[in-house]
Amino acid sequence: MPPTLAVRDLSIEYKARRGRVQAIRNVSFDVERGEAVALIGESGSGKTTLGLGIVQLLPGTAAITQGSIVYQRYAPPAPYTKPVAAQQVEVLKLQGGALRQFRWKECAMVFQSALNALNPVLRIADQFADTAKAHGYLQGKALQDRAQHLLELVRLDPARAWKSFPHELSGGMRQRVLIALGLLLEPQLLILDEPTTALDILTQRNIMDVLKDLRQKLSFSLIFISHDLSLAAELADRVATVYAGKVVEIADVHATFKEPTHPYTIGLINAVPTLKGAKEDLTSIPGSPPDLIELPSGCKFHPRCPLADQLCQEQEPELQAISAGHQAACWHWKLAGEALSRFKASENRA
Amino acid sequence: MKDIIRLDHVTRTFQVRRQTIKAVDDFSLTIHEGEIMCLVGESGCGKTTTGKMITGVLPVSAGTILYHGQDIAKLRGQGLRQYRLGVQMIHQDVYASLNPAHNISEIIASPLRRHGLTKGETGTQARVRELLQMVDMTPPDDFLDKYPHQLSGGQRQRVSVARALTVVPSFIVADEAVSMVDVSIRISLLNMMSKLKDAMGLSVLFITHDLALAKYFAWEGKIGVMYLGRLVELAAARQLVETPHHPYTQVLLSAIPEADPEVTRKKRTIQLRSMDIPSLLRLPSGCSFHPRCPRFLGEKCEKIVPELKTTFDGAAVACHAV
Numbered sequence: 001m002p003p004t005l006a007v008r009d010l011s012i013e014y015k016a017r018r019g020r021v022q023a024i025r026n027v028s029f030d031v032e033r034g035e036a037v038a039l040i041g042e043s044g045s046g047k048t049t050l051g052l053g054i055v056q057l058l059p060g061t062a063a064i065t066q067g068s069i070v071y072q073r074y075a076p077p078a079p080y081t082k083p084v085a086a087q088q089v090e091v092l093k094l095q096g097g098a099l100r101q102f103r104w105k106e107c108a109m110v111f112q113s114a115l116n117a118l119n120p121v122l123r124i125a126d127q128f129a130d131t132a133k134a135h136g137y138l139q140g141k142a143l144q145d146r147a148q149h150l151l152e153l154v155r156l157d158p159a160r161a162w163k164s165f166p167h168e169l170s171g172g173m174r175q176r177v178l179i180a181l182g183l184l185l186e187p188q189l190l191i192l193d194e195p196t197t198a199l200d201i202l203t204q205r206n207i208m209d210v211l212k213d214l215r216q217k218l219s220f221s222l223i224f225i226s227h228d229l230s231l232a233a234e235l236a237d238r239v240a241t242v243y244a245g246k247v248v249e250i251a252d253v254h255a256t257f258k259e260p261t262h263p264y265t266i267g268l269i270n271a272v273p274t275l276k277g278a279k280e281d282l283t284s285i286p287g288s289p290p291d292l293i294e295l296p297s298g299c300k301f302h303p304r305c306p307l308a309d310q311l312c313q314e315q316e317p318e319l320q321a322i323s324a325g326h327q328a329a330c331w332h333w334k335l336a337g338e339a340l341s342r343f344k345a346s347e348n349r350a
Numbered sequence: 351m352k353d354i355i356r357l358d359h360v361t362r363t364f365q366v367r368r369q370t371i372k373a374v375d376d377f378s379l380t381i382h383e384g385e386i387m388c389l390v391g392e393s394g395c396g397k398t399t400t401g402k403m404i405t406g407v408l409p410v411s412a413g414t415i416l417y418h419g420q421d422i423a424k425l426r427g428q429g430l431r432q433y434r435l436g437v438q439m440i441h442q443d444v445y446a447s448l449n450p451a452h453n454i455s456e457i458i459a460s461p462l463r464r465h466g467l468t469k470g471e472t473g474t475q476a477r478v479r480e481l482l483q484m485v486d487m488t489p490p491d492d493f494l495d496k497y498p499h500q501l502s503g504g505q506r507q508r509v510s511v512a513r514a515l516t517v518v519p520s521f522i523v524a525d526e527a528v529s530m531v532d533v534s535i536r537i538s539l540l541n542m543m544s545k546l547k548d549a550m551g552l553s554v555l556f557i558t559h560d561l562a563l564a565k566y567f568a569w570e571g572k573i574g575v576m577y578l579g580r581l582v583e584l585a586a587a588r589q590l591v592e593t594p595h596h597p598y599t600q601v602l603l604s605a606i607p608e609a610d611p612e613v614t615r616k617k618r619t620i621q622l623r624s625m626d627i628p629s630l631l632r633l634p635s636g637c638s639f640h641p642r643c644p645r646f647l648g649e650k651c652e653k654i655v656p657e658l659k660t661t662f663d664g665a666a667v668a669c670h671a672v
Contacts (some may be wrong), residue, residue, distance in 0.1 A: 207606035
């Protein structure tokens with residue numbers, strides 16, 4: 001079965017006064033049908049640019065310089081109402097009406113500043129109606145039933161939320177309204193940019209539970225962008241680590257946390273305090289993320305990497321297979337897990 | 351150990367559209383010399399207001415705050431000056447807390463000059479370099495002429511710390527000091543702050559919403575959990591995380607995802623009776639957590655505000671069910 005989304009050799013640049021910002025460099029990855037993929041990395045690593053690139057919503061200063069994005073539409077299963085046939089779409093070739101139909105109906109994105117993403121002068125009901133109208137979806141009572149069903153799925157009181165203005169809802173409630181709105185047109189792919197950032201712990205937990213629940217009840221694929229590793233551990237099927245505009249490691253979620261092989265992934269995992277962890281297990285990554293205009297030579301992580309040598313300074317490693325479904329872009333991946341992983345370290349101590 | 355800061359039944363109210371909001375309610379806390387105290391809670395629980403009252407930025411509405419045993423509201427002259435210099439704050443937003451028109455050298459030198467803490471311009475410049483070295487910004491000469499916008503978030507926060515240290519404080523309030531900094535460098539910032547704390551004998555009030563971070567930073571210190579303006583539990587950091595007593599603390603800990611798929615997916619979240627956070631304008635009667643509390647006992651919780659009581663293992667808990 002072809003993947004729902006196949007990104008190949010994608011590069012995205014921004015024009016800036018100082019030069020070209022290489023925000024995404026030669027990125028390839030797949031999102032399988034019904035799968036949840038987490039994109040993790042630090043701020044400025046290019047995660048959001050990648051998300052925006054997929055829905056073709058990049059700002060005017062950005063340009064896709066190479067690559068392709070192929071979206072596979074499947075004939076939807078029973079609870080879905082859309083009468084569509086299976087079809088393959090070259091996203092980067094879409095224009096005008098076809099692109100507008102792809103966005104939201106096929107692939108919806110919930111933006112990072114979710115709290116400001118709703119129109120403040122429209123009731124929630126009208127925001128749903130606007131979206132439905134613009135995309136030629138259900139109207140009137142049928143729309144209301146569908147929307148209220150979704151609001152219920154995201155654990156909101158449909159009657160109350162339907163009539164509310166955005167300012168009458170809390171941050172967590174607005175985030176859930178946006179998730180419901182994102183799913184309104186029955187997309188096969190939902191992109192969430194930092195879905196729980198800036199929310200309180202209990203609200204975060206609620207959003208995570210809602211997302212898990214939705215994935216069970218509706219079969220859509222999910223890409224979520226986050227700097228929070230624990231969110232990835234909780235929700236993702238696969239995790240892609242992004243550094244300096246490149247996917248440097250991609251693996252099943254269990255492999256990512258138990259057998260990471262890229263020193264950056266290992267560094268990130270070792271830098272996150274856990275409730276159970278011992279104090280000595282934590283170390284931070286030295287240095288800071290690179291300037292995307294003047295990137296370092298060779299492997300972009302080499303100035304911060306404890307294993308870097310001559311080869312790393314000279315040549316940039318490409319993603320290579322470590323094991324089934326696990327790829328990493330590191331010259332020294334064989335050493336990295338043993339040398340750096342804190343799980344290995346605590347096993348050795350025990 | 352001597353106390354450095356003591357809050358005695360402190361209350362702070364705000365007037366909003368002729369209504370009164372109790373941001374901090376009957377809050378008592380003692381912080382000893384050299385101690386790390388973390389305040390943890392959700393937004394709106396009053397943790398930042400508490401920090402601001404301790405630094406004297408906000409006056410208290412009722413109660414007293416004592417600095418080395420003296421009421422800060424009554425300090426005048428030399429005593430007031432000592433308190434103002436002795437208690438410093440590190441802010442959350444590293445993009446807003448440094449003057450963008452001043453270079454790093456000016457930012458750090460101006461408090462030194464203003465308070466006459468160094469001898470002459472050579473002394474000031476030497477001290478600026480020394481302070482930058484203390485916050486691991488080496489070599490300092492690389493940073494002296496830079497402006498805040500030329501630094502990364504982590505470097506800016508280091509400059510903030512260096513600036514707070516110019517006046518040789520004995521107490522630091524760090525309000526979400528690392529929450530805007532990238533995950534990969536948070537730990538190095540915290541380690542730097544711990545090292546300086548030990549070297550200078552500082553006490554720190556660390557305000558955060560992240561319990562795992564609080565446990566790490568306050569390893570030997572204490573964590574206080576706040577809910578709607580009140581302290582609900584106070585215990586040694588590791589003890590609070592490992593054996594929480596208050597139902598709210600237990601709910602919070604059960605809700606935090608862990609960066610380990612096996613652990614986090616097995617974790618059982620304790621369900622609240624209600625997801626809605628009550629408005630500060632209409633605080634519930636009795637224990638303010640009762641409408642959401644999973645261990646709700648009935649009338650007692652609805653009517654009587656629980657006092658903070660010491661449990662068998664030394665934690666202080668405000669709950670009728672414990």
